[in-house]
Amino acid sequence: MARAIKKLTLDEYLAYDDATDVRYELVDGDLVEMPPESDKNNLISLYLLSQFLKFVPIQLIRHKDTELVVIGNRTRVRLPDLMILTQELLEAMAGGRATITPDMPSPILVVEVVSPGKVNEDRDYRYKRSEYAARGISEYWIVDAQKARITLLTLVDGLYEETVFQGTDIIKSATFPLLDVTVAQVLTAGQMQ
Template sequence: MTVTSTQEHLYSFEQYCNYDDGTDNRYELVDGKLEVINPPTVRHFLITKYLEKVFDQEITRKILPWVCFKEAGVRTGWRKSRLTDLFIVPQEAALELIDQSAIFQTPPLLVVEIVSPDSVTRDYRYKRSEYAAVEIAEYWIVDPKENKVTVLILEEGFYEESVFIGEDKIISRQLNEIDLTVKQVLDAGNI
């Protein structure tokens, strides 16, 4: 996804939540500036769709009071908001926003980002630090180019990192019984 900043006007979080320029553009709020996020690749969409299905099945199987969303937002600071590829939140957090923009101020339980060629720094560095700052308990970085899944677990304000490759079973604290390998996730990106 290519990122383009808009004009130099600084937006508050509230202005961002209500922003509509009449286009189908998707924006993130970064230090008060709107950054256009271009649509992901087909591989990106396929992996996201697969993980959403797997997560929904696990939530249903364990009868968890959670909801899985794709392409929803999460507030990461005073004038910051990121669009995630996928995340899980408690149902009560979703109910609070039922008729509002899907930009959550309550930290999700788990966030997944699929790395694309132009999002490497954003996913590995900026989102990592922003997600830790707002105390997102678990953050997955799915990297098709590097053939790996990095799972970050929040411990005392910092992420502890585990990297999984190939046939490795992904170990998740939030979805601790999930039976999922890196190969399954990455293969989902193929047609």
């Protein structure tokens, strides 16, 4: 008979240390190991970070290792590829652990770069979409190099409205209306030269 594995609470997750450098997300009480990102995905998120630096100070940008607590059937903790914080959120974090808890304001923008595979697609297109909407995140970008598109989700009355950009389309962001970058520029940032 299989032994039941104890579900972790948020506090137990935040205190968890297995003495490795493995990154985990917490999904409904279970630790889910997050494999290392591909170099392509890292380059894409770094390129976007460089573009956002034109509009916000580096203190308001988080890349890879800041945790975001969302609510599912149980508490979930996600590790977005890129986030843009508000000044209020930065102050709420106040130099402590890089974790955005439910009592803190939400980031204004989250970017996920989709890794290959159905599990990764489902996580970014389905689960995180509803989690980030429930968290009140104004804009959620899904960057999908495999499908050569960027899906921009804008929060309207609690639900995301979707716009898909491809090829030479300039990404039109309500949060960053002066952003002047095309899907092709973003996706080619992840290609080896």
